[in-house]
Amino acid sequence: MRIAIVGPGAIGGLFGAVLSRGGLDVTLVDKHADRAELVNRQGIRIEGRGGTYTAAVRAVTYPLPREPVDVVLVTVKAYDTRSAAGQFAPAVGPDTVVLTVQNGLGNVEILTEAFGAGRVLGGATNQGANVLAPGRIDHAGVAGTLIGELDGQLSPRARGIADAFTAAGLETTVSDNIEGVLWTKLLINVAINPLVAVLRVRNGVLAEHDETLELMRLAVTEAREVARAKGVKLLVDDPVARAIEVARTTAGNIASMHQDVRHGRRTEIDFITGAVVREGERSGIPTPYNQALTLLVKSIGAVREKVVPPPEDG
Numbered sequence: 001m002r003i004a005i006v007g008p009g010a011i012g013g014l015f016g017a018v019l020s021r022g023g024l025d026v027t028l029v030d031k032h033a034d035r036a037e038l039v040n041r042q043g044i045r046i047e048g049r050g051g052t053y054t055a056a057v058r059a060v061t062y063p064l065p066r067e068p069v070d071v072v073l074v075t076v077k078a079y080d081t082r083s084a085a086g087q088f089a090p091a092v093g094p095d096t097v098v099l100t101v102q103n104g105l106g107n108v109e110i111l112t113e114a115f116g117a118g119r120v121l122g123g124a125t126n127q128g129a130n131v132l133a134p135g136r137i138d139h140a141g142v143a144g145t146l147i148g149e150l151d152g153q154l155s156p157r158a159r160g161i162a163d164a165f166t167a168a169g170l171e172t173t174v175s176d177n178i179e180g181v182l183w184t185k186l187l188i189n190v191a192i193n194p195l196v197a198v199l200r201v202r203n204g205v206l207a208e209h210d211e212t213l214e215l216m217r218l219a220v221t222e223a224r225e226v227a228r229a230k231g232v233k234l235l236v237d238d239p240v241a242r243a244i245e246v247a248r249t250t251a252g253n254i255a256s257m258h259q260d261v262r263h264g265r266r267t268e269i270d271f272i273t274g275a276v277v278r279e280g281e282r283s284g285i286p287t288p289y290n291q292a293l294t295l296l297v298k299s300i301g302a303v304r305e306k307v308v309p310p311p312e313d314g
């Protein structure tokens, strides 16, 4: 199985390292030529929960030759999905599966628009990963990945990918309810990502304080109402409890949105709480907590230059 992984950040780099080490034919597609060159020279070093090792991984940069692969695994930030789709198109042939395991809502729709619904599989991963340095990744949480056809069929191609990923070391299961998978993950991201980005804490801290627990509860309860109005069947009965559990099981993680804020990068907030607000408007469900969290995270970027520095005497 030939796999191209587009967007070798924390999750893409982790998947690339594990799948290559597990014997699959993996190519990382990196828009940064210097990072691709570093990975070709040094491989990817993985540390943390999944063990410490260096995996040899092939990396390339754009433009890609017209050479279709079996699977394109998309792990770019949600706001880059559209432009990445234009760039990795030469790797997509008539039989290529385009699989997204990105955070947030909207990626499946963008990929479907670009390549047709028949080529796209959805997915979500609970693996935790942090970039320590270019080519060095902390595997902070070992967990499963769910993938599935958009029409819910347990197809041979979905099973084939899940089996190959699992055999290579990334436990992957096929779901017949990919919308439920995406919304369940969305609700976890709604609970954790904006709060840790605003408060600048590791995930586990959210589960330790009444105030943060209450904020998680308010944001998730609202998002759950939107999911209910849309007829989404979540994978869990109590998404608040599930989000608290994930905050605990990924306690040491610096969540992706927190990492983005730390590095002064754009965040995926428009695709997480922002998506809940948009879907809420469509369904007539008010979402004031999700709106406030969206605005707060966007404000971090907006006022960055104007933050009063800490006093010199500490």
Ligand code: KPL
Pocket (backbone or CB within 6 Å): 103, 126, 128, 188, 189, 192, 193, 203, 246, 250, 253, 254, 255, 256, 257
């Ligand atoms: O998906 C994540 C992220 O960091 O984006 C969670 C589940 C919050 C783990 O950190």
